[in-house]
Amino acid sequence: MEPPASRKTRLSPNKVSLSVNAGNAREFDLWRSGYSPIYEMDAESVAARSSFKAGLTGYNLADVVIIDGYSSAERLRRTAQTIARSSVDHISLTVYSEGGSTLDIEGRAAEIRPGDIFFLDMTRCSALRASDYKSMTLILPRTLLAPHVANLDSLHGKILPGASPLNEMLAAHMRMLYTKAPALDVPDMHAAARGTAALVATLAGASVDGRELISQVAVSASLDTCRRMIDATLHDPALGPEFLCNRLGVSRAKLYRLFEPLGGVSQYIQQRRLMRAYRIVVDPTHAGERISTIAARCGFTNISVFNRAFRQTHGVSPTELRIVSTSAALDDSELSGDGAFRTMKRWLHGSDAGVTLSAAE
Structure with missing residues (x-):
């Protein structure tokens, strides 16, 4: 049997790196466009656009996306119009290592502090006003969580406090998933995706406040x-x-x-x-x-x-x-620079899950 190291192709975890340099209006516009499937975003003020900077590195692992990022203060809104325009049917979890935000969930406000993990249902409205921050975000399809969560609607706006031991376990798993992502092959990606969904469901459900x-x-x-x-x-x-x-x-x-x-x-x-x-x-099976x-x-x-x-x-x-x-597979130009913004947009729509790339061993 051919050893793994000599395989010519594999399913890449599709590492994407994006950044916005302060004062670069073109990059800022690309950043906003790349995020448009999930949020209408802007800097804290029109004047702040000139000094706005941000960056992220993320991996798509069999429809589960893990992102490590940072940003200047920003405003994010997921409105009924944003939801209608996108096909994003996911649950996101975010934890700030630095900074925080004010979260508005359908009229209910909450403060998110460093270390807290908060959940958002991308089929429902939300708004965030964030200070300068560093964060890690995990985005999972609802279909992956559905078998493990009796009531997915209860997750929208849920906050796991940073002091909770279960929070620490989930945050540690997110960091480990991000660290190990580059080394995962196809079976590992799917196993990691399923295991992550089960862990999220178990820890989030166990931490629900009774009242x-x-x-x-x-x-x-x-x-x-x-x-x-x-x-x-x-x-x-x-x-x-x-x-x-x-x-x-x-x-x-x-x-x-x-x-x-x-x-x-x-x-x-x-x-x-x-x-x-x-x-x-x-879906290529319906081509x-x-x-x-x-x-x-x-x-x-x-x-x-x-x-x-x-x-x-x-x-x-x-x-x-x-x-x-069904056009050509992603090449290196779509994983960095301007092309990466388009790739991020496609990721969040779920259209890049099966992309095959040449292995760069």
């Missing part, structure tokens, strides 16, 4: 049930407020209250349909499937309406996206 859980469990469980029903029936053109009310036995008023923080139930359904369509279009068939699988009965909504949300037509996603 907070009791006060939120009824609403959260109801919202989670609705979201699961929506994801299970996206293919059905009849899916809508009346459909959900009849299937789940809830009033229209209650349904609207549940989805108000997510931009409304109809918008949420449209967002999930377009998110699923995006993932099917970029031969007609766009009209994909549209129907996602609940669209009119291909023109689907194409228009897809372009509005993702900035390209389904056909154009398919061409881009």
Whole structure:
């Protein structure tokens, strides 16, 4: 059998390095663009853009992204519009080694201090106002966490205090994952991704504050049930407020209250349909499937309406996206410099998980 060292190709962890030098307006604009799938970002003020500096190094490990970074003070907002434009369906965990932020979760404010780990659901709104900081962020697909967490909605805005022993264990795992990422081969990446998801679910669930859980469990469980029903029936053109009310036995008023923080139930359904369509279009196993068939699988009965909504949300037509996603594999120019900003954007959309690169042993 051929020894591992002589293999010609392998799945790279796709190391990406980005940086913004103070006073470089072009790099600042690229930075903002690279982050656009997850946040609308800006410096603390218009004047502060001229002195803004930031950088990160990250790895994509079988759809799990681990990032070590730093930044000048900034403002980050994930609005209903940002969510609608992106196909990001992930949970993020961030820990600051220096600095901190004020976090606003759908009207609830909290202070994040060095050492705290905070969770954000990228399908829901949030806003951060951060001071100068250094941080590590772990981003996991909801689908990877779902088998381990009974109620994923309870994680949004959750904070594990820095003094917690379980926090220390999770932060240590994040640092170790980042350190070992360059050495992981394909099986190791998938094993690390699954193990990380299980560990996150176990430690986060074990640290839930009882009083907070009791006060939120009824609403959260109801919202989670609705979201699961929506994801299970996206293919059905009849899916809508009346459909959900009849299937789940809830009033229209209650349904609207549940989805108000997510931009409304109809918008949420449209967002999930377009998110699923995006993932099917970029999936190489569906490369031969007609766009009209994909549209129907996602609940669209009119291909023109689907194409228009897809372009509005993702900035390209389904056909154009398919061409881009099946183009040549990443080369070195896409892993550093200006190209890295585009790569980060694609990472967060989930379209680079299967890229094969030549090994640089």
